[in-house]
Amino acid sequence: MSxxxxxxxxxxxxxxxxxxxxxxxLEALLALAEESGLTGRGGAGFPTAIKLRAVAEGGTAxxxxxxxxxxxxxxxxxxVLLTRAPHLVVEGLAxxxxxxxxxETVLAIGPEINPAAAEAAARVGRVRVARLEGGFVAGQESxxxxxxxxxxxxxxxxxxxxxxxGVDGRPTLVLNAETLAQLALAARHGAAWFRLAGTxxxxxxxxxxxxxxxxxxxxxEAARGSRLRDVLAAAVPVDPVAVLxxxxxxAWLPASQLDTRLTARELRPWGAAxxxxxxxxxxxxxxxxxxxxxxATYLADESAAQCGPCVNGLPxxxxxLQRLADRVPDxxxxxxxxxxxxxxxxxxxxxxxxxxxxxxxxxxxxFEDHVTRHLAGHCEIEGARR
Amino acid sequence: MSRLHVDWTRCDGHGACAELVPxxxxxxxxxxxxxxxxxxxxxxxxxxxxxxxxxxxxxxxxALSRV
Amino acid sequence: MTEALWxxxxxxxxxxxxxxxxxxxxxxVTRSGRSVxxxxxxxxxxxxxxxxxxxVGLVAVHVGSLLFDPYAQLHLVDLVxxxxxxxxxxxxGLGTLAVDLLAVVTVVSLLRHRVGPRVFKSVHxxxxxxWPVALVHALGxxxxxxxxxxxxxxxxxxxxxxxxxxxxxxPAFEDRGRQRTPRKVS
Numbered sequence: 207m208s209x210x211x212x213x214x215x216x217x218x219x220x221x222x223x224x225x226x227x228x229x230x231x232l233e234a235l236l237a238l239a240e241e242s243g244l245t246g247r248g249g250a251g252f253p254t255a256i257k258l259r260a261v262a263e264g265g266t267a268x269x270x271x272x273x274x275x276x277x278x279x280x281x282x283x284x285x286v287l288l289t290r291a292p293h294l295v296v297e298g299l300a301x302x303x304x305x306x307x308x309x310e311t312v313l314a315i316g317p318e319i320n321p322a323a324a325e326a327a328a329r330v331g332r333v334r335v336a337r338l339e340g341g342f343v344a345g346q347e348s349x350x351x352x353x354x355x356x357x358x359x360x361x362x363x364x365x366x367x368x369x370x371x372g373v374d375g376r377p378t379l380v381l382n383a384e385t386l387a388q389l390a391l392a393a394r395h396g397a398a399w400f401r402l403a404g405t406x407x408x409x410x411x412x413x414x415x416x417x418x419x420x421x422x423x424x425x426x427e428a429a430r431g432s433r434l435r436d437v438l439a440a441a442v443p444v445d446p447v448a449v450l451x452x453x454x455x456x457a458w459l460p461a462s463q464l465d466t467r468l469t470a471r472e473l474r475p476w477g478a479a480x481x482x483x484x485x486x487x488x489x490x491x492x493x494x495x496x497x498x499x500x501x502a503t504y505l506a507d508e509s510a511a512q513c514g515p516c517v518n519g520l521p522x523x524x525x526x527l528q529r530l531a532d533r534v535p536d537x538x539x540x541x542x543x544x545x546x547x548x549x550x551x552x553x554x555x556x557x558x559x560x561x562x563x564x565x566x567x568x569x570x571x572x573f574e575d576h577v578t579r580h581l582a583g584h585c586e587i588e589g590a591r592r
Numbered sequence: 593m594s595r596l597h598v599d600w601t602r603c604d605g606h607g608a609c610a611e612l613v614p615x616x617x618x619x620x621x622x623x624x625x626x627x628x629x630x631x632x633x634x635x636x637x638x639x640x641x642x643x644x645x646x647x648x649x650x651x652x653x654x655a656l657s658r659v
Numbered sequence: 660m661t662e663a664l665w666x667x668x669x670x671x672x673x674x675x676x677x678x679x680x681x682x683x684x685x686x687x688v689t690r691s692g693r694s695v696x697x698x699x700x701x702x703x704x705x706x707x708x709x710x711x712x713x714x715v716g717l718v719a720v721h722v723g724s725l726l727f728d729p730y731a732q733l734h735l736v737d738l739v740x741x742x743x744x745x746x747x748x749x750x751x752g753l754g755t756l757a758v759d760l761l762a763v764v765t766v767v768s769l770l771r772h773r774v775g776p777r778v779f780k781s782v783h784x785x786x787x788x789x790w791p792v793a794l795v796h797a798l799g800x801x802x803x804x805x806x807x808x809x810x811x812x813x814x815x816x817x818x819x820x821x822x823x824x825x826x827x828x829x830p831a832f833e834d835r836g837r838q839r840t841p842r843k844v845s
Contacts, residue, residue: 511843513600608701
């Protein structure tokens with residue numbers, strides 16, 4: 207049996223600026239994207255090659271946008287990437303822009319991102335930096351396109367894909383900042399190198415933002431498909447009860463499941479996905495229902511308020527969850543939460559209601575015993591008081 | 593095969609659509625359409641095609657389309 | 660012959676006014692999200708549209724018959740440019756204005772799926788200007804204005820529109836009769 211040398215996964219955060227910006231033909235870029243098996247690091251995990259191809263077939267000169275909006279409050283990776291290695295993101299943008307003969311290449315940064323480093327790097331790559339308004343939904347692809355068009359940062363009807371008609375009516379490719387950085391690295395070192403880390407189905411590394419009941423919160427880079435326990439190790443979790451995998455639109459994994467690999471297959475039974483790599487550790491001193499209710503309330507407030515089911519259903523669902531957290535003696539609360547959850551799924555222009563529903567459903571399932579105790583008026587974390 | 597698509601950025605829960613194709617759409621408590629087929633965009637069977645067209649024309653906000 | 664044309668012109672004008680009154684009132688009922696008389700919400704919208712198109716047809720006959728009636732002294736230019744007419748130029752001019760507004764509203768409404776909801780909505784607001792202009796035109800140009808039945812009809816139309824607009828402005832009108840959080844429309 208041969209020993210496998212550990213693969214160095216410190217790729218993104220230790221990359222030095224390149225001497226010159228790489229140039230690839232469209233065919234070469236598509237081949238690279240396909241062979242490397244790169245998937246989006248912004249949350250949807252869509253194969254980058256497919257997105258590139260869709261825009262390439264557009265006909266008109268497209269617009270390429272790097273998404274560094276960092277809409278999720280628990281996410282820090284865009285900020286870290288654009289401070290430590292902005293040149294990589296710009297390299298990726300320039301690479302894609304040139305291959306697609308883009309009309310415009312834009313790096314969209316949210317208010318949490320330090321503009322100075324981004325603007326300095328962008329000058330080298332002749333990339334325009336757009337400093338945009340933030341908000342949870344502002345990073346959604348079509349909301350981003352709307353903002354770049356000078357309209358309010360709310361999503362569009364997904365019927366017409368932005369890869370067909372986006373910024374300025376042109377085919378638009380929106381790629382997460384990390385996806386672009388990974389693509390730049392793959393261009394430098396090759397698809398085979400890229401695949402040395404990670405798994406067969408999900409190769410490469412990615413950035414994880416860790417927060418909550420940990421000694422050191424921050425961003426780590428780890429191989430795709432690593433065990434949750436290993437990714438969390440550097441942050442030193444303190445008495446974890448559960449981990450919210452995938453951020454506010456994610457799902458809970460109980461602490462007993464820390465050996466789960468962060469792959470689509472192993473996370474699916476929990477209704478979870480890696481998403482944008484946000485991992486929130488729930489400790490012993492915070493009631494999980496309370497935590498979920500706070501998240502649900504935040505998400506309800508962050509609704510774009512465009513779509514009826516979302517603007518009506520999310521506050522009702524969050525309210526019911528708050529009452530459950532407060533141990534209001536209403537046996538109808540779980541049913542009301544469930545009813546609202548089913549009323550919002552699939553009924554909106556974006557996945558905001560679906561993601562919120564996912565987190566709430568996971569809470570009710572994973573913390574079922576807490577729910578039961580709350581309905582009986584008890585919470586071992588918040589004490590005997592009502 | 594066609595489907596009824598709701599543009600949620602336009603829909604204001606007027607409710608004409610649910611009246612015209614009640615087999616495919618119901619109204620929730622706020623007036624917004626709910627698909628009754630379990631699909632996000634319900635498929636329109638041939639015998640309902642005309643009613644579906646009527647529903648598309650009747651939406652005062654042009655939020656309904658047949659795709 | 661000229662008397663027949665004049666009568667046709669007057670008649671179609673008056674009925675058109677009634678049609679547009681129905682159109683406006685039902686337009687407000689459509690916006691309210693409520694059903695009237697068992698029509699259903701879709702029925703209200705349908706009758707609103709039918710009344711409008713009927714009104715347009717009547718206006719076409721109204722204008723056409725008056726064009727051919729020498730007594731009316733109407734010329735083609737009077738169909739587009741207001742206040743150039745010979746017969747009661749001010750009130751006739753309002754009629755021209757009404758026809759111009761009606762043409763814009765009708766074309767945009769028929770093409771609403773092409774122009775999109777924003778353009779459609781802003782042009783549709785012109786109907787709140789169109790209706791009073793048409794009413795004043797009818798009372799000013801029409802030779803029946805002083806008769807009892809015409810005054811009564813005009814008063815009925817005015818009452819209907821005022822009541823509907825008054826209802827439209829009430830806070831209770833909002834949210835289409837449902838208890839709900841308002842959407843933010845951009």
